[in-house]
Amino acid sequence: MKNITSFFKNLKNVFITLLLIFNIYSSFSQVDLRTCGFSCTSNNYTLTDVYLSLSNVNGVPITNTTCTIGQVQQVYIYLNYSSNSNSSIHFARLNSDLTIAGTTTFLNVLLGDIVPGSNKKLLYGPFNWTCGDELSLTNTIIAWKTNSNNDPGPNYQCSSFSNSQCDFTNSFIISKPLAVQFSYKACKVGTNTTVNFTSTTNGGKPPYTYAWDFKNDGGAPDSTIANPTYTYTTSNNTAKLTVIDSQNISNSYTLQIIEPTELMLSETHTNVGCSGGTSSITLNVAGGTPNYTYLWSTGATTKDLANVTSGTYTVTVTDSNNCTKQLSVTITNGDTIKPIIAPLPSPTTINCPNTPVFDQATATDNSGTVTSLTFVDVNTPGSCLGKYSITRTWTAKDACNNTSLPVSQTINVVDNTAPTWTTAPTNLNVTLQCSNTAGLANAQAQFPIATDACDTDVTNIVKV
Structure with missing residues (x-):
């Protein structure tokens, strides 16, 4: 008995599965009328508005209201249409792309009967809409039958409709409550932060008038354009935007301005040797707002450069806020820095018969190697044999044959003994x-x- 019961349960599950498969197949058998190749010669019907409503009963628009960014409401989408036809049409079906906050849904809506004149139809809903999210209706076709007894049914095909009984309608940004909002991109240089504001206000009825208060301190507007720029010299600021639409509906939005750190560049590289060769540049980027893009004067777009010869290379770094900073790097053709000889004593005087004794010069070089350190003496006779001066001048050279500046020491000899x-x-x-x-x-x-x-x-x- 247990086995028989189990068998019937399994049979029931198989039957339900088959029904689901059949229903899925049936639903997918509904054709997207936009793929049927219709030229749609009718122009009897025009969509005049597509809007949000809080009700699926009377479809009152909420375009003349405001909402707070992020506020969630359960809404419906209605369409207003006008018909210049003298008679009703039947079994009207709409296929369209409904996009909400960047996500697109295919609509396949049976509108039913459409009477002459102007009227409205419930199109979609209910669904949860977040204030500020943009909605649009695009790529719309409406097809219908003129005979009320000719129902294409739910599993219609392209052949169920004709060119003379369809219409491609215009696209719509769906009307909704006035939602005031803005975004910004900030760049910091020293103690100044330059902010580019962009109003992303939607809803209500354009055109809009704008009143910006960059420090949220009241008073006359700081700017009345949609996308202004402002430079802050202090920290911890809050900006406010007030928008009034053509219905005289007003709404405001405030946002704290978060300052990025300044975009800073540094680098490390090696110079080309005295005999030539190549070098590399390693770029270090800090601050700003990641991610970064790079453009070198060579056309390269990589962060670092490899296998470069001597010369000057300039990189422009741009962060995600479009802040830029440039850095130039010079790679020398071998070592061009001269050795440096340490200072020698100032001129001194001794009495004959003492003879001059000079200090030993010392030299350093950035490469660490001084290949030669030599001197030349110049003897200048005085008024007698025991009176003269000697100047010893030193020069140094490094491995790349760079010669130092000369450094001298002078000893004067006098004869003061009778x-x-x-x-x-x-x-x-x-x-x-x-x-x-x-x-x-x-x-x-x-x-x-x-x-x-x-x-x-x-x-x-x-x-x-």
Whole structure:
């Protein structure tokens, strides 16, 4: 008995499954009339408005009301139409694309009888609509039958209708309550934040008038255009937008302005060696509003550059708020930086017979290698042999043959020491007879001998 019961239960499930499959097949057998190739020669029917309503009974529009962004309401979509036909049509069917907040739904609606003149029809609903979400009705076709006894049924085909009994209608932004809102993009440079505002207000009845209060501090409007730009010099600001539509309906929206950090660029690279070659540039990006795009002066759109030769490369970085910052990078053709010689002592003076003793120069280079450090001496004679000056000038070179600026040291030599006598004071004394004129002449002809450490010529002896 248990097995028999189980069998019937399984049989019931199979039957239900078949019914579902049949129903699904049947529903998909309804053709999208827009694919039938109709040229639709009729122009008897015009959609004058498509709007939201809170009721599926009387279909009163709520276009003359306001709503708060994010507020959820249960609504219906109605259409208004006008007919210049003298008689009613029957079994009217509408196929269209209904888009709500970017999501598109295919509508296949049996409108039924359409009477002459102007009237309205419930099109869709109920559904939950969020204030501020845009709605549109596009790619719409309406097909009908003129004979009330000729029902195409739910499983109609293209052949159920004809070119003379259909109409392509215009597209509509669906009318709805006035919803005031705006978006913004901010760029910070130093202490200034420049904000580009964009009003995304919809609903109500355009055209709109705008009143911006960038600091929400009241007073006269700061701007009356739809998409203004304002630069803040302080932080923690709130902007307010008030919009009035053509029905004189007013609504407002406030939003805190969140400031991004400033877009900042830095880089690291290596220079090309003295013998040539290639280098690479690694770019570092911080701040702004990710994501970033890159455009180099070479046309490259990558973040970093590889295998580049010497030269100057400029990159422009743009963030998602359209803030931009540029950075130029120069890669040198080898090392062009000169070595640097450390300062040497100022000029000094010594006394002969001392001889000049110069300091040893030292040099550094950004590459770390100084290949040569040489000097040249220039001797400038003075007024005597023991008086002169020597200037020693140093130069340095690195591996790329860059030559340093010259650095010099000067030592002046002076002679401040008098000669000394080598002849004893009494060695020239002579005692003669007054009559010894020859001896007197010889004695008077003798000179003492002197020496000088700085001058070998000390013959300039003057008798007094």
